[in-house]
Structure formats: C-alpha cells, structure tokens
Amino acid sequence: xxxxxxxxxxxxxxxxTSSLPDLIFTLLFFFMxxxxxxxxxxxxxxxxxxxxxxxxLEKKSLVTFIYVGKPTKEYRAKMGSESRIxxxxxxxxxxxxxxFIYEERSKMSEADQGKMTVSLxxxxxxxxxxxxxxKNALRKSYALKINYSAAKRGK
Numbered sequence: 001x002x003x004x005x006x007x008x009x010x011x012x013x014x015x016x017t018s019s020l021p022d023l024i025f026t027l028l029f030f031f032m033x034x035x036x037x038x039x040x041x042x043x044x045x046x047x048x049x050x051x052x053x054x055x056x057l058e059k060k061s062l063v064t065f066i067y068v069g070k071p072t073k074e075y076r077a078k079m080g081s082e083s084r085i086x087x088x089x090x091x092x093x094x095x096x097x098x099x100f101i102y103e104e105r106s107k108m109s110e111a112d113q114g115k116m117t118v119s120l121x122x123x124x125x126x127x128x129x130x131x132x133x134x135k136n137a138l139r140k141s142y143a144l145k146i147n148y149s150a151a152k153r154g155k
Contacts, residue, residue: 043089046121064104070126122149
C-alpha cells in the first residue's frame, strides 16, 4: 500500500488573468453593437397628458412616432410658438404626412406593413384642430392603427 504524505500545505496556483482584457473588449464591442441610441432629436416640447388606463406597446419596431408640440426655445424665433408637427428630425406640414407614412412603411417587411402602428406624442396644450388634421392625413394614407402616448397619472 502506498503511503500518503502530508508534509506541508499546498498553495492554490495563481489565477491566470492574461485573457481578461480580451474578454472585456469582446463585451465592450458586443454592447456597442447591440445598443441603440435615441434615433430622433426632439425639436418640440412635449408634456404628455396623464392617463390611468395605459397599455404598453408590444413590438416597438412596428411603431412610427409623430411628435406634435410647441417648438423648443432654440427654434421658437424661426418657427413661432404655435404647435408644430415633427416627423423624424424635421418639422413638417400636414401635406407631408402621407409621404412620411409611405416611406416608413416601405422600410418594414411586407408581413409587418399591415401591423404598423402610428403613435402620436402630443403635448397636452396642443389644440385639437392640428390633431384632427393629422388623423385625417393618416386616414388618407391608410395608417389606421393610431396610438396616443400618455404619461402615467401619479396617485
């Protein structure tokens, strides 16, 4: 039979950290690739109305946003203080909405085009006339699924 020696305590070998920088840079590149930055720079001030019966949108890739509100301070001298429509990164008129919807719809796959939802982010102080005109323009361009964005009412 063999004899087991317990003459001294063995030390744990040191952990090899030479591949740690590679792992860190791999994670860094992964997060840089999958992270999306804000796609639209808001040029209108939006204070959404408060609501109680709110539902979260399921698939955000099918949602197209239209912003309506007063221009921000830096654009008020040029654009005035009346409510304006913002499509992507620029101000627009009602007549430009159908072209915008057509363009956004063409970016989607053919299966998803019928599921497209237009979300209106409208300032609570905006007059209803511009919203009605906007809804009529959306109706003419067959964008019939409309969502109104709101903030959750505090208790």
